[in-house]
Amino acid sequence: MSIALMKDDLAVVFGEDVAFGGVFRCTMGLAEEFGRERVFNTPLTEQGIAGFGIGLASMGHTAIAEIQFADYIFPAFDQIVNEAAKHRFRSGSQFDVGSLTIRCPTMSVGHGGLYHSQSPEGFFLGASGLKVVIPRSPIQAKGLLLGAIRDPNPVIFMEPKILYRSAVEQVPMDDYEIPLGKAETLTRGSDLTVLTWGTPVYHCETALHMLSSPPESLAKHIPASVRSAKVELIDLRTILPWDVETVTESVRRTGRLVIVHEASRTGGVGGEIAAEIQNRCFLKLNAPVKRVTGWDTPVPMQYEKFYIPDALRILDAMVETLNY
Amino acid sequence: MGVLLWRGFDFDSVMAQCFGNYEDDCTKGKQMPVHFGSRKYHFHTISSPLATQIPQAAGVGFALKRDPARRGRNCAVVYFGEGAASEGDFHAGMLLASTVPSPTLFIARNNGFAISTPSSEQYHGDGIAARGPGYGMHTIRVDGNDVLAVLGAVREGRRLCIEEGRGVLIEAMTYRVGHHSTSDDSFAYRPRQEVEDRKRIDNPISRFRLFLESRGWWSAEDEERYKEQVKKQIMQAFKRGENLPRHELKEMFTDVYSGEEPWTITEQREELRTLLQKYGKSWEPWRSELKKYKGEGSEFMS
Numbered sequence: 001m002s003i004a005l006m007k008d009d010l011a012v013v014f015g016e017d018v019a020f021g022g023v024f025r026c027t028m029g030l031a032e033e034f035g036r037e038r039v040f041n042t043p044l045t046e047q048g049i050a051g052f053g054i055g056l057a058s059m060g061h062t063a064i065a066e067i068q069f070a071d072y073i074f075p076a077f078d079q080i081v082n083e084a085a086k087h088r089f090r091s092g093s094q095f096d097v098g099s100l101t102i103r104c105p106t107m108s109v110g111h112g113g114l115y116h117s118q119s120p121e122g123f124f125l126g127a128s129g130l131k132v133v134i135p136r137s138p139i140q141a142k143g144l145l146l147g148a149i150r151d152p153n154p155v156i157f158m159e160p161k162i163l164y165r166s167a168v169e170q171v172p173m174d175d176y177e178i179p180l181g182k183a184e185t186l187t188r189g190s191d192l193t194v195l196t197w198g199t200p201v202y203h204c205e206t207a208l209h210m211l212s213s214p215p216e217s218l219a220k221h222i223p224a225s226v227r228s229a230k231v232e233l234i235d236l237r238t239i240l241p242w243d244v245e246t247v248t249e250s251v252r253r254t255g256r257l258v259i260v261h262e263a264s265r266t267g268g269v270g271g272e273i274a275a276e277i278q279n280r281c282f283l284k285l286n287a288p289v290k291r292v293t294g295w296d297t298p299v300p301m302q303y304e305k306f307y308i309p310d311a312l313r314i315l316d317a318m319v320e321t322l323n324y
Numbered sequence: 325m326g327v328l329l330w331r332g333f334d335f336d337s338v339m340a341q342c343f344g345n346y347e348d349d350c351t352k353g354k355q356m357p358v359h360f361g362s363r364k365y366h367f368h369t370i371s372s373p374l375a376t377q378i379p380q381a382a383g384v385g386f387a388l389k390r391d392p393a394r395r396g397r398n399c400a401v402v403y404f405g406e407g408a409a410s411e412g413d414f415h416a417g418m419l420l421a422s423t424v425p426s427p428t429l430f431i432a433r434n435n436g437f438a439i440s441t442p443s444s445e446q447y448h449g450d451g452i453a454a455r456g457p458g459y460g461m462h463t464i465r466v467d468g469n470d471v472l473a474v475l476g477a478v479r480e481g482r483r484l485c486i487e488e489g490r491g492v493l494i495e496a497m498t499y500r501v502g503h504h505s506t507s508d509d510s511f512a513y514r515p516r517q518e519v520e521d522r523k524r525i526d527n528p529i530s531r532f533r534l535f536l537e538s539r540g541w542w543s544a545e546d547e548e549r550y551k552e553q554v555k556k557q558i559m560q561a562f563k564r565g566e567n568l569p570r571h572e573l574k575e576m577f578t579d580v581y582s583g584e585e586p587w588t589i590t591e592q593r594e595e596l597r598t599l600l601q602k603y604g605k606s607w608e609p610w611r612s613e614l615k616k617y618k619g620e621g622s623e624f625m626s
């Protein structure tokens with residue numbers, strides 16, 4: 001954000017509590033560096049924040065708004081879905097809000113419950129005109145955020161909360177962008193594709209490791225035949241519009257797909273991807289597309305460990321899909 | 325929480341909710357701490373999204389008004405902070421209670437802060453009370469650190485609310501001496517001295533105590549004894565609540581729907597059952613997690 005503010009005089013950062021650094025400390029030092037006219041607190045109103053950002057962006061300014069938690073994006077849903085997403089379409093491109101980016105912390109860290117653990121990306125799938133991006137790591141977050149801020153479309157940028165505390169990477173100091181709409185293949189493989197985004201990327205990596213060298217206590221559930229399986233792990237990164245090419249190309253080679261997300265299964269992004277992939281890869285599929293997701297209940301605080309997909313659930317789904 | 329305690333909700337229930345143990349009837353361990361709720365005490369369950377309760381309270385008030393047994397006797401009461409009053413839902417609720425109208429008492433606690441944001445950044449006008457007349461609503465601003473003044477204002481507000489069958493707004497002025505939450509360090513955005521001064525000069529508890537003492541109704545000894553007694557009760561409830569297990573794991577899937585359970589939930593519960601039977605005994609992270617639930621997940625194991 002500091003780079004965006006430095007290079008673009010029209011850029012401003014605003015939201016609840018951002019001036020002192022934000023509840024997750026993402027805007028630390030920005031108000032001091034760029035002044036309170038460019039980095040400021042808003043009153044507590046998400047619909048206001050989104051609407052204000054839309055107005056600002058429609059005037060050609062770069063609006064970088066923060067919604068304090070993805071769980072609290074719903075008061076802004078009307079502004080985002082009916083206004084931001086449709087701005088260009090309804091005005092024949094006379095007006096657009098391409099310079100609007102809405103950041104929000106998303107997903108669970110194990111003890112947030114109904115209103116601090118949600119993963120609401122799926123709710124925006126029907127809002128054509130909008131982009132939705134979820135980075136998996138600090139390096140990705142910087143490149144994708146700069147990409148989102150400069151993308152000519154309004155972007156919802158959801159930051160997995162796990163990035164704030166436990167993810168560590170040496171992030172380059174300079175200005176760089178990672179293009180939107182492109183998935184990234186993290187490990188190459190030929191027997192199974194695992195597709196995910198955000199926090200579960202880490203659980204998937206653990207699961208891959210557990211598959212090839214299962215811990216003693218799990219050994220009996222992991223037949224020798226699947227241990228040598230070559231698994232391809234893909235981070236989708238942009239959820240809307242999603243990179244159908246990379247996923248299709250992968251599944252054509254592997255013939256198997258497991259999709260992992262934290263949101264509930266019904267209405268989750270996994271359903272959309274599964275439908276599209278079975279359409280494109282029907283004759284290549286050796287197993288049904290499998291989804292590992294949160295259950296179809298709100299996120300229940302004291303039960304989160306058995307609600308959010310973990311490495312073991314992913315491992316089990318991989319074994320089942322490989323053995324199908 | 326004061327309302328609940330006054331109505332008879334005990335310390336054990338408070339702790340049960342905060343620890344999310346199996347005695348938590350408020351949310352069955354599903355919500356974060358301090359999300360109380362009790363049908364018995366007519367206290368609608370708290371939810372985290374701010375201000376959503378405000379228009380709901382206008383609906384509750386209207387329901388009371390339509391009930392012949394409660395009309396003219398009861399009103400709805402809704403609490404919110406000065407920060408929450410910036411949400412669209414605040415305006416919606418005020419508007420509905422004043423136009424429909426419905427007997428709802430709106431109690432804004434203006435403690436000067438919404439997390440780090442000072443009230444001066446929530447409104448440029450004269451606080452929350454100034455908005456009442458705009459909605460044609462009887463409004464009073466009261467010193468929130470004066471216990472008896474608050475009591476008086478609420479009594480009168482309630483009387484008007486019920487008599488006229490429409491919304492009344494009360495703004496209680498106070499100052500948040502604590503941090504917003506356990507993950508907040510408020511000295512990052514306000515001077516420590518300011519907090520210390522407020523604690524010393526304008527503490528509602530000391531003010532009320534001094535008043536009682538000046539009347540000869542209370543003494544330093546009474547104070548000590550009472551503090552000791554309450555502290556002991558709270559610590560007892562704390563230790564007890566802390567050590568009780570959570571609800572049974574199967575509760576995760578309950579209370580989503582009433583009536584026939586949708587196949588999605590039925591099948592997903594079975595999916596978890598299969599997983600737990602396969603790994604619940606052998607995979608240490610799951611085994612130790614299961615121990616935290618009442619019955620240790622046994623309802624899934626057979």
Ligand SMILES: Cc1ncc(C[n+]2csc(CCOP(=O)(O)OP(=O)(O)O)c2C)c(N)n1
Nearest residue numbers: 068072372373374405406407408437438439
């Ligand atoms: C819709 C929504 N937005 C943001 C939050 C995050 N949040 C929780 S408490 C809080 C501040 C509330 O301030 P105020 O209403 O003044 O109440 P206080 O905590 O001072 O009693 C915020 C921003 C939330 N819970 N809900």
Ligand SMILES: [Mg+2]
Nearest residue numbers: 405406437438
């Ligand atoms: Mg407040």
